[in-house]
Amino acid sequence: MNFKRAILGFVKWVLTITYLVIALSFVSKREHQVTCSGINIEISDSLQNAFITKADVLRTIERYHSNLIGIPIKIINTLKIEQSLGEMQAASKVTVYKTSNGKLSVIIEQRKPMVRIINRKGESYYIDQEGQILPLSSKFTSHVMIINGNIDEPYKIEPYIKITDWAKDSNKETLPLICKLFDFAKHINSDKFWSAQISQVYVDDSNNIELIPRVGPHTVLLGSLDEYKEKLEKLKLFYKNALPEEGWNKYKQINLKYRNQIVCTKR
Incomplete structure (x- = not known):
């Protein structure tokens, strides 16, 4: 009885292995016969950010291969295509992956600009949330906070530069102003109230930084970026407690430069 069971088990095992070998050979043969019938492109946040278009993606892929349509899907090197597309700023x-029905699927996540810089020389560029520099696009303008004025970067403005790299070997005294401004912009962007209120930052020098709000005909003299979180908290209390009673049109400037006080200049 045990012998028969052993024989039966062995036969089942052989049949299973034979089935797998035949199935795999069939799949392999079919894969060689399947040709690329199209390219599906999905670009995330394409309504908010249009730095990359489907046409850009197709042009980049065509530099890898002039025409993928009609060639065996098996010979397409998805890794090389990923690397080529990954070089887009x-x-x-x-x-990038292949589908069983012969489609090549491409999914791209775009960088999200956080702030636009216009420096002393008039050079303009975006910085994303990771500190990556992004060039302006002729096809799209991102509506983000603008920081302009007397800004000198310690580097040549080029793609793939990261602002955060310049902060690694710096202390509080030697940290470049652009790195401090990036940190400030991150804080504004992460706060629902301030991201809705502050539209522009003007830099006269490192000790005289001015905020231009969306609401109210006044400007805010921040001074330096030292202890800016405390200064903003003080300003928020002033907005909530004082301005509703005194009126948003009463002052032309709100000065936060002085510790523990707010100095306002009437219109």
Whole structure:
């Protein structure tokens, strides 16, 4: 009885292995026969950010291969396509894969501009949330906070530069102003109240930084960026407690430079 069971088990095992070998050979043969019938492109946040278009993606893919349509899907090197698309300045993450019906799927996540810089020389560029520099686009303008004025960067403005790299070997005294401004912009962007209120930052020098709000005909003299979180908290209390009673049109400037006090200049 045990012998028969052993024989039966062995036969089942052989049949299973034979089935798998035949199935795999069939799949392999079919994969060789399947040709690329199209390219599906998905670009995240394409309504909010249009730095990368489907046409840009197709042009980049065509540099790898002039025409993928009609060639065996098996010979397409998705890794090389990912690497090529990953070199696009506005691409944050790229995924390329093949589907069983012969489609090539491309998914791209775009970098999200956080702030636009216009420096002393008139050079303009974006910085994303990771500190990556992004060039302006002729096809799209991102509506983010603007920081302009007397700004000198310790580097040549080029793609792939990260602002955060310049902060690694710096202390509080030697930290470049652009790094401090990036940190300030991150704080504004992460706060629902301030991201809705502050539209522009003007830099006269490192000790005289001015905020231009969306609401109210006044400007805010922040002074330096030292202890800016405490200064903003003080300003928020002033907005909530004083301005509703005194009126938003009463002052032309709100000065936060002095410790523990707010100095206002009437219109």
